[in-house]
Each structure stands twice: as C-alpha cells, then as structure tokens.
Amino acid sequence: MAPDSLAAALAVDLERIVGLFRSLSPASGLSMTAAATLAGIERLGPQRLTLLAAREGVTQPAMTQLISRLEESGLVRREPCPDDGRVVLVAITEQGRATLAHRRSARAERLAGIVAQLSPDHRAVLAAALPALDALASVPREDDAVRGATR
Amino acid sequence: MAPDSLAAALAVDLERIVGLFRSLSPASGLSMTAAATLAGIERLGPQRLTLLAAREGVTQPAMTQLISRLEESGLVRREPCPDDGRVVLVAITEQGRATLAHRRSARAERLAGIVAQLSPDHRAVLAAALPALDALASVPREDDAVRGATR
DNA sequence: TATTGTTATACTCTATAACTATA
DNA sequence: TATAGTTATAGAGTATAACAATA
Helix, strand or coil, X not given: CCHHHXXXXXXXXXXXXXXXXXXXXXXXXXXXXXXHHHHHHHHHCCEEHXXXXXXXXXXXXXXXXXXXXXXHCCCEEEEECCCCCCCEXXXXXXXXXXXXXXXXXXXXHHHHHHHCCCCHHHHHHHHHHHHHHHHHHHCCCHHHHHHHHCC | CCHXXXXXXXXXXXXXXXXXXXXXXXXXCCCHHHHHHHHHHHHHCCEEHHHHHHHHCCCHHHHXXXXXXXXXXXXXXXXXXXXXXXXXXXXXXXXXXXXXXXXXXXXXXXXXXXXXXXXXXXXXXXXXXXXXXXXXXXXXXXXXXXXXXXX
C-alpha cells in the first residue's frame, strides 16, 4: 500500500481508535492532558516544563499550572536543573507511577473484554502490528527533537 | 498471543497512539469532544442528544451546550423527532461534513510524513491491520450509558 | 411517574499578557 | 537582550442541581 493511502486510511481509523481509548479510560481525576503529560515524564525521565508544554500542545503557563496540580497531588515533583538556574525539571514520583499503572490496568481490563470479541484472525493481525504501532508512535515529531536533544 | 496479553500491550500502545493523534489534529476551533461528536453524527446519522452524551462520556447538559455551539457554527442542526415530541435529533450539515473532511485531510497530510519514515515492513503490517483496527473500534461497548451517568 | 432535554451556577482547564529571575 | 518559568485575568467547557415538556 502506498504511504499516502495508508496515511489517509490510518487518519480515519485513528479518529475512531481515539474514541475507543477515551471510552476505556477511567475517570481517575486526571484530565487527558494531565495523564498524557505524566506518561510522557515516566517514559522520558525528568523533563523541562517548556518541552512538556510543546509536547502536549499547550502553552507554557498552562503547563506550569498543570504541573502545579500534579505536584499538589503528589504525582510529580519539581527539581532544579544544576546546569541552568532558570530551568525546572519535572520528575515523576512513585505515587505518580502507581497512578499510571492503575489507570493502565483498568484500561487493559476493559480492553480485554473487547479484544475477546474479535476474530482470532483479527487478534493475530493486531498482535503482529504492535511493533509497527510502537514505531509509529516513536517517530520524532518536530515539537520534540528540536529542543529535546540539545541543551 | 493470548487475548489478555494483547489487551495489555494494546492498552499501553494506545496511550502513545492517542498522543500521536493529538499532535496531528489541527487546531480548527473544535475541541476533541466536539470533533468526536461531529464524526459520530456523520458516521451514524441523526442521533438523539442523550445517546451522543453517553457515547462521548459527557453529561446531558454538557452535550446540550456542545450541540448548541455546533449549531451556532452551522455544523449541525436540531430536528424534532416525529415519533416522540421530547426527543431532539441532531443531524450534520454540509458545512459540518466539509469541516470534518478538512480536518481529516490535514491530519492525513501530517501523518503521511510520519508513515514515510517507517520501514516498508512496518507499513505493510499496519496496512494489513487496518481492518482489525476498524473492527476493534466497532465492537459495541456495553458501558456507554453507565460511564455517562457516573461522571 | 419516568424520560428527554434545557437552564442556572460553580468549578476546572486553558490562553494571552505582564512579570521575575537567570543566562 | 533572550530564555525559563510564574502570576493575573478572562473565556471555554464541563458537572451538578433544578426545571419544563412530553410520554
């Protein structure tokens, strides 16, 4: 399949997959942005506030406030950057990891009920596609790499 | 792969795929919920307000206001239900369809740039998985109404 | 009396603009 | 002067509660 037709088909499918994901996500008091930010910090390690804002597509002040809320809830902590006094590094706490794990297991549990209704063929194809989905999500987007690697 | 391990792996991957999707979505003045609601109406035809609220996991008043905003923007219209005077059916307008099409093509364009960076093998596997992804999103979820009520 | 949808009000989240501190 | 982050304020979006209309 040509890359462009694949992209077009994926663009439509992703829309519905996101709907599925939303319906699977537990109402754990975290907004979608908050959960995504927390997951990003867990995955990538302590991150600068500006980078987090760019990654999630929100403004710097919005991220300042979101991180403040997460900090008050004990899910992250602010750390000073030894190299640059202006910078704040945001790290996940053990409680933050536990919250993410809990959300994921709740989601997986609901998802299992749905996956069970698929045909074995569809399940096999999905299992085979997992690495490709992972690769798709791992392709660096402009927002990340530019400021991420440097400094 | 066992259904449960597949579900667990998918639950983690979906999280990142949603992040990808968010970064691809154009800032067209529609919130994620608004865009998802509009897409649902396009896909399923004129829908009752209560059903839309349950599908999107928001309360009935929130959906009333969301539909009012979409109506003011000319993307949907309210229609009375001939069978039941209490019911309002929400239908998409041509302008609504055009808005969705524009959003999707913008997303597909950005996605094409990402898909192009995958290996041919990964692209092939993804193309093969499209029907399964579609089936996954199409499995009816029994807890639609429940989630709406518990928020 | 139950169901469908709306209105009223408060709270959360985000954006823009102005500010502080460091480089 | 530029960059990282915060504070102040306003607006969008949502939830809960109370309401109106129809079944």
